[in-house]
Amino acid sequence: MFRIDGDSSLSHFPACILAFRAVIPAVMSEIPITPDRIRNIAIIAHVDHGKTTLVDQMLKQAGSFRENQTVDDRAMDSMDQERERGITIKAKNTSIRWGDNIINIVDTPGHADFGGEVERVMKMVDGVMLVVDAYEGPQAQTRFVLKKALAAGLTPIVFVNKIDRANAEPLEVHDKVLELFLDLEATEEQFEAPFLYGSAKNGFADVEPNENAPDMVPLLDAIMEKIPAPKVDPEADFTMLVSNIDWSDYVGRIAIGKILSGTVSVADTVWRIHDGEKPQRAKISKVFEYNALATSEAEIAVAGNIVGLSGFEDVDIGETIAADSEAAHIPFVEIDPPTVMMSFAVNDGPFAGTEGDRVTSREIRDRLIREGRTNVSIKVEDTASAGEFKVSARGAMQVAVVVEQMRREGYEVLVTRPTVIKREIDGKMHEPFETLYLEVPDDAVGGCMQSLANRKGTTEAMSAKNGRTNLEVTIPTRGLIGFEFELLNLTSGEGIMSHLFKEYRPDSGDIRTRHTGTLVSMEKGEAMNYSLLNIETRGKLFISPGENVYEGMIVGENPRTDDLPVNPTKAKHVTNHRAAGSDKTVNLTPALKFSLERAIEYIEPDELVEATPKNIRLRKRILDANERKRAKKKADTDSVTG
Numbered sequence: 351m352f353r354i355d356g357d358s359s360l361s362h363f364p365a366c367i368l369a370f371r372a373v374i375p376a377v378m379s380e381i382p383i384t385p386d387r388i389r390n391i392a393i394i395a396h397v398d399h400g401k402t403t404l405v406d407q408m409l410k411q412a413g414s415f416r417e418n419q420t421v422d423d424r425a426m427d428s429m430d431q432e433r434e435r436g437i438t439i440k441a442k443n444t445s446i447r448w449g450d451n452i453i454n455i456v457d458t459p460g461h462a463d464f465g466g467e468v469e470r471v472m473k474m475v476d477g478v479m480l481v482v483d484a485y486e487g488p489q490a491q492t493r494f495v496l497k498k499a500l501a502a503g504l505t506p507i508v509f510v511n512k513i514d515r516a517n518a519e520p521l522e523v524h525d526k527v528l529e530l531f532l533d534l535e536a537t538e539e540q541f542e543a544p545f546l547y548g549s550a551k552n553g554f555a556d557v558e559p560n561e562n563a564p565d566m567v568p569l570l571d572a573i574m575e576k577i578p579a580p581k582v583d584p585e586a587d588f589t590m591l592v593s594n595i596d597w598s599d600y601v602g603r604i605a606i607g608k609i610l611s612g613t614v615s616v617a618d619t620v621w622r623i624h625d626g627e628k629p630q631r632a633k634i635s636k637v638f639e640y641n642a643l644a645t646s647e648a649e650i651a652v653a654g655n656i657v658g659l660s661g662f663e664d665v666d667i668g669e670t671i672a673a674d675s676e677a678a679h680i681p682f683v684e685i686d687p688p689t690v691m692m693s694f695a696v697n698d699g700p701f702a703g704t705e706g707d708r709v710t711s712r713e714i715r716d717r718l719i720r721e722g723r724t725n726v727s728i729k730v731e732d733t734a735s736a737g738e739f740k741v742s743a744r745g746a747m748q749v750a751v752v753v754e755q756m757r758r759e760g761y762e763v764l765v766t767r768p769t770v771i772k773r774e775i776d777g778k779m780h781e782p783f784e785t786l787y788l789e790v791p792d793d794a795v796g797g798c799m800q801s802l803a804n805r806k807g808t809t810e811a812m813s814a815k816n817g818r819t820n821l822e823v824t825i826p827t828r829g830l831i832g833f834e835f836e837l838l839n840l841t842s843g844e845g846i847m848s849h850l851f852k853e854y855r856p857d858s859g860d861i862r863t864r865h866t867g868t869l870v871s872m873e874k875g876e877a878m879n880y881s882l883l884n885i886e887t888r889g890k891l892f893i894s895p896g897e898n899v900y901e902g903m904i905v906g907e908n909p910r911t912d913d914l915p916v917n918p919t920k921a922k923h924v925t926n927h928r929a930a931g932s933d934k935t936v937n938l939t940p941a942l943k944f945s946l947e948r949a950i951e952y953i954e955p956d957e958l959v960e961a962t963p964k965n966i967r968l969r970k971r972i973l974d975a976n977e978r979k980r981a982k983k984k985a986d987t988d989s990v991t992g
């Protein structure tokens with residue numbers, strides 16, 4: 351039996367890849383699977399409401415877990431960053447074999463950068479399961495995806511989880527979910543959604559809050575009964591729309607999608623059909639299905655099932671795979687083009703190699719190439735200079751997740767501020783624009799509109815309901831950089847946003863989101879309380895006493911627009927034998943500490959973020975003060991003469 355272990359490279363999935371936990375060659379089962387025995391559902395849950403536990407329980411009770419498989423081999427486990435950010439970054443899928451039925455559960459990414467991704471998921475499924483904590487109720491972060499699901503006409507099922515909690519209020523949560531459905535303009539049919547109550551942890555579910563329910567069967571039954579079977583044609587020739595791409599070291603690119611008609615088997619000849627291009631022939635080398643269990647026999651890939659196919663030299667999202675070379679290209683939700691770009695470079699600062707153990711250009715390149723292969727929303731390119739790589743993505747957050755992941759894996763890397771990818775159209779520079787969807791508390795609308803106006807956004811539509819206002823704004827992608835952080839502040843964390851690429855439009859001119867300069871260290875050494883007290887009178891500090899600094903490192907913010915050289919390493923002249931480092935007598939205001947994302951968005955083009963496993967430092971691109979001055983002079987004259 352062929353198996354790629356759950357902890358092999360396949361389990362290392364970056365942003366929004368539909369991941370297979372275990373990969374099994376398709377084998378005919380005794381009873382042929384027909385579309386009426388398949389259910390495809392998307393799952394939506396706020397982080398920590400119990401999605402992972404629930405899917406594991408369903409797998410276990412449906413008999414898909416092996417006896418000896420431990421529960422910590424979790425089918426939908428989240429990465430640390432997801433918990434910290436409160437969103438799903440890696441969408442993971444699983445398939446449950448329930449009697450003679452197959453229930454495919456497709457995870458949904460939860461961040462604003464993945465708008466197009468969410469729409470593609472909704473096209474593959476016929477129903478959606480909303481998992482809500484019986485105490486916390488529905489949370490703002492799940493609204494966007496739920497709205498998309500309802501708008502796509504999907505049939506919802508609600509699972510109110512954790513009813514075993516002492517302070518659970520399952521019936522109140524029921525009402526809150528219905529309120530949310532109303533808000534999101536659910537149809538009458540959707541409003542009639544079945545509710546189930548239970549405890550994923552304790553393995554029970556029922557149609558009413560009943561702590562003595564014996565198992566999860568009512569939930570599995572509800573899925574089979576209430577969610578429609580996929581509408582596909584099992585008799586016609588094989589066709590599948592590629593909705594996502596996966597990658598494995600063993601078989602290369604894997605095309606993932608729902609089979610829309612016919613069946614497919616290993617060794618079949620198929621055609622890759624894309625608009626306006628000659629169909630390309632390929633031979634299927636493997637047929638994969640989602641599964642949490644490696645040793646069960648896999649199903650034949652029949653219409654309605656969501657599967658992965660390998661055997662292609664190259665294959666892309668949006669292509670149609672068909673048995674007939676004349677088959678029509680199936681329309682699909684376009685992948686948004688990458689709109690932002692960041693450079694990654696080898697750390698060349700004076701502390702290079704002291705905090706991480708993966709620091710060479712080769713290590714960084716290999717890691718990025720690997721990311722690019724498994725993460726469809728990220729593109730990695732070499733540049734003219736050896737230790738520098740360009741990473742393009744759909745949003746700054748997607749790249750920040752990669753940097754953060756690398757830090758945690760022991761890498762040191764220098765990154766630039768994200769810039770947007772411009773295009774020359776008819777001899778004129780154009781830049782990407784997005785449609786931004788915002789939902790904020792009514793009292794935050796003024797502040798948000800002000801901020802958006804500064805970022806060259808124009809409001810297209812606005813509507814208010816139940817204390818919250820929805821805004822639809824057209825805004826340059828550039829204007830979105832750093833906005834998420836501002837939104838958090840403006841709405842005390844209550845605002846939610848998502849964005850979709852709109853179009854390229856003529857360059858909208860200068861957008862300034864930072865109006866301050868920096869305090870730059872002139873020296874290398876240890877920062878001293880004494881000198882920081884002096885520097886503090888000039889601006890905000892980013893460092894604390896005892897931290898090591900170097901020449902060209904940014905140690906604070908200058909309220910004026912220029913950069914001010916400072917020396918944080920001077921100790922108070924001591925007359926006794928006290929160690930120079932222990933000069934902490936007067937208290938400093940606590941230093942301002944940046945998250946990686948915030949740091950990336952804060953810096954200017956002539957600055958860099960140094961990300962290591964231990965620290966996030968801001969620095970000038972050119973560390974030497976004299977060289978920096980010369981470079982600036984040259985840039986100024988160039989801009990005058992050029």
Ligand code: GDP
Pocket residue numbers: 395396397398399400401402403404426427428511512513514515548549550551552
């Ligand atoms: P996810 O982030 O949505 O995937 O959530 P997890 O499945 O990881 O669960 C988050 C936390 O809630 C874990 O500590 C679980 O043990 C706990 N949990 C999940 N289901 C239940 C439940 O039914 N009752 C209680 N009391 N805790 C639960």
